[in-house]
Amino acid sequence: MAEHQQQSGDAFNREKGPSTSKILAVITLLPVGGVLLFLAGLTLTGSLIGLAVTTPLFMIFSPVLVPAALVIALAVAGFLTSGAFGITALSSLSWIINYMRKVRGGMPEKMEHAKRRMHEAGGAKEAGAVIRLGPELEITGYGCEDHFLELDTVTHAWECLKDILLGDWTAGILCSFGMPVIKGSERYNCQVLCLNRKIIMIRPKMWLANDGNYRELRWFTAWKQKEQLVDFQLPYEISEALTQKTVPFGYGYIQFLDTAVAAEVCEELFTPIPPHTELALNGVEVFMNASGSHHQLRKLDVRLRAFIGATHTRGGVYMYSNHQGCDGGRLYYDGCSCVVVNGDVVAQGSQFSLKDVEVVVAHIDLDAVASLRGSISSFQEQASFLLRLNITLLRKK
């Protein structure tokens, strides 16, 4: 397995350089831009000199209307040509500068949105939030479709995650980011859980959305080894930057000193046996559902019933984060990110909005979960006889 992991590191390195077509574009545009800029200058100077020489002559020999009109026409033509040359030259040079900047930055602008979102969610952190959940496949966007099959989509997602982790965004706040991860030869739709500039667990989606408008099995494989957390070797550049070599990968939850938290990824909630049922019996109190769910009449009602059903008989905090807007495909993702506690919706975001980022914050009393569970005898009976799940222990409050 270590060998396979190294492969994902290799892929990470391989995809760095610019493509041949881009290099060709730069090589052709650079002289063209320069020549055009030179011609622009030349025609501008010519027009100005012509105007300067002929104007006094016509002042003396006026009124000679036809040659005057001729001079004006020539001057206008001169300015227009110079302007056209100038604009073409400047736009080709600015394309080159932009391209150079992108090559050096190494990441498509699209993935910068994840960082922007983190920045705007900073307010939630200042308001005291200790868990931050973004939507499914947040870093790349949910609707990449066949671009998920390109190695550099995954590579750039790691680069973006690295930038986020090197900043302050994850200091003191558990953050869940969605991105594709290649493990060995398989590509998984994952939630990457991070805290204090480290990756503490990668949770691959186990039940993929593959009906109606969804085609996740075309791009991802479902994680099937439910029984164990395995070691995932981070791509070389990530492990160097984070000084962290491996991370637990698989199905499980994170045990803090005062509570337990787990991811349940979108479609998993809607399966006949959703993971939250056994996670709850294992003591997980907070569920983080990262979702990419499109708008369809009455679907919000289906979702809300699912969150309420998940938590009102067995207790729990259900955090739900959905994309909002359109991203590449033909669907509208209708937000409505929310927080549900013991069957009550305590916070909910908008369904239709043009905002770049919307942060939904809720202040939760975790004792309400413990006390509901403590009051249901059958919950305790089932919990005491259940097989224990995989845990990542964190000695942090």
Ligand SMILES: NC(=O)CC[C@H](N)C(=O)O
């Ligand atoms: N991304 C998903 O897993 C979609 C799940 C579900 N079918 C929905 O529409 O919400």
